[in-house]
Amino acid sequence: MKPKVSVIIPCYNYADYLKLCLQSVFNQTFQDFEVIVVDDASTEDIEVVVKQFGDSRIKYVRNRFNLGQTKSINIGLKISSGEFITIIGADDLMLENNLEDKIKL
DSSP, X not given: OOOXXXXXXXXXXXXXXXHHHHHHHHTOSOOOEEEEEEEOSOSSOHHHHHHHHOOXXXXXXXXXXXXXXXXXXXXHHHHOOOSEEEEOOTTOOOOTTHHXXXXXX
16 A cells, blocks of 8 residues: 655765654654665765664665765655655654645645
8 A cells, every 4th residue: 555655855974863763754654755865975884773663664775876866755755655745854853743734635
């Protein structure tokens, strides 16, 4: 079943922040989402942070070369399957009702 929302997180060397960012996403009141973490060839081990969550809703992709934020977001868009898309920086946090408020159109 397709998720309602795709949350795209482009990430370059924000391992410590990414953990908090992901926690804020998984603490949402609205839970019908997928998370796409696009690792932009970080020198930090972003994949370890992602695997710590052990959640099947996370898709992880790593760029072979640093492509920049815009191209990383575009990669996330290509593999997203949600009806709605939202983008959050790896060093940002979501309030717990963020997704719920966004889908109330």
